Amino acid sequence: MRILLLGGTEFVGRAVADEALGRGWEVTAFHRGRHAAPPGVATLLGDRTAEGGLAALDRGEWDVVVDTWSGAPSAVRDAGRLLAGRATSYAYVSSRSVYAYPPPAGLTEDGPLVDASPDDGGEVEYAQAKRGGELAALEAFGERALLLRAGLILGPGENIGRLPWWLGRIARGGDVLAPGPRELGLQYIDARDLAAWTLDAAVKGLGGPYNLVSPPGHTTMGELLETCVRVTGSDAELRWTDPETILAAGIEPWMELPVWLPPGEVHDGMHGGDVSKALAAGLRCRPVGETVADTWTWLRTLGGTAPQRPDRPTLGLDPEKEAKVLRGENPNAGGA
Structure with a gap:
């Protein structure tokens, strides 16, 4: 399998890179060069927020793209459009913050969502940024877009400070x-369990939204x-x-x-989020x-x-x- 990580040098992206390398996959990371990619990962440098910043992605084909972006949705939109014809699936690491606040206990993936746009390019609140990123991934990849609605993420490499x-x-x-x-x-998820489930889901060809967190x-x-x-x-x-x-x-x-x-x-x-869909699709939490x-x-x-x-x-x-x-x-x- 050939995987392209948009990011891939810190926390969740790094966990996905390590998991893919452990499976013997061919791993490429597109990033800004601020942190070194793991050994064994091919590097493409660029800044997706800059004019022409995606040039390094103009060629190449991949089985799955994993995107951890949490900024303006337009960056997901532009990457998705560029890669749609050259990647089989697009896994976007989203958040349960996309649900209308406050979400009730037991909320499934069908719950009401915040209003957002895939074309937002400036400063955007976190919930709108993640929902806009989802919409951008869906716009480019349709049923091939996998939306990982993660909750609290913990584990080695955490750079949030919890x-x-x-x-x-x-x-x-x-x-x-x-x-x-x-x-x-x-209720939380270890970044390594998120990574393992994401790659398993990509192999299975899953798409659509999944609440990705441990059982309550x-x-x-x-x-x-x-x-x-x-x-x-x-x-x-x-x-x-x-x-x-x-x-x-x-x-x-x-x-x-x-x-x-x-x-x-x-x-x-x-x-107290409902995770029965992800559990049925193989989620295991250490x-x-x-x-x-x-x-x-x-x-x-x-x-x-x-x-x-x-x-x-x-x-x-x-x-x-x-x-x-x-x-x-x-x-x-x-x-x-």
């Missing part, structure tokens, strides 16, 4: 603010953080704190405490212990500091703010 932040914080030890309840269910309750907040303690060998003491206390302290879920959302409508929409342990091993090869995407905000809770909450103080008191 699981790496928790591992780093817990590795430092001491009392750790652990957002409860412990049994709060989480694949792990819990408690299991995730306790696994972080175990794999780091830390002396950290998880101080489980109820959501009301955390919210009253002005701590922002998801951003200051990555992964965590308090129980309620937003949590249920994020961590246990959380493997994801956490492998991410920690990867982080240690980097000296404990994960890469950070420049287009995403830095996540995590300020140590002083955490300490005040653990002492029972309100960080917002006195105008702080």
Whole structure:
């Protein structure tokens, strides 16, 4: 199989490249040259946002194209049009953010979607960018377009700062603010499982949208953080704190405490998606212990500091703010 990655040098794209190489596929990555492609990957350089930036793709044929783009949909449109006659299928890594907000628990791929256009070329909100990218892929490839509506993505190579932040914080030890309840269910996908399913789906010739995330309750907040303690060998003491206390302290879920959302409508929409279609099509999700342990091993090869995407905000809770909450103080008191 011949695969073209639009990207392929970081996180999800890198996971797809590694999976394809492991299968003995012929892998080509089209990217801007900011990061090295994995050994064994042929490189085509170009900037899809620049005038003439797709010139390196003017020739060549592939069995599958995998596109991880999350910017203006017009970039997906232009690449799709250029490749439509020279590639068998086009897998676009989209997001469950394309559903109208807030999505109800149990939402299938037939749920209502945000309004978007494949022709948007400027600054676009994330949900509209991903939906516009889907429309662009469908415009160019029709039934040959595979739309991967991923949820929360974790695993080695993560450059967003969610699981790496928790591992780093817990590795430092001491009392750790652990957002409860412990049994709060989480739904996510390891980037490597996403990659494996994507290539399997391409071989099968699948198309259309798939919610690509683990079954609801694949792990819990408690299991995730306790696994972080175990794999780091830390002396950290998880101080489980109820959501009301955390919210009253002005701590922002998801951003200051990555992964965590308090129980309620937003949590249920994020961590309760229906994935029966992907499971029926062969999706398999590794246990959380493997994801956490492998991410920690990867982080240690980097000296404990994960890469950070420049287009995403830095996540995590300020140590002083955490300490005040653990002492029972309100960080917002006195105008702080």
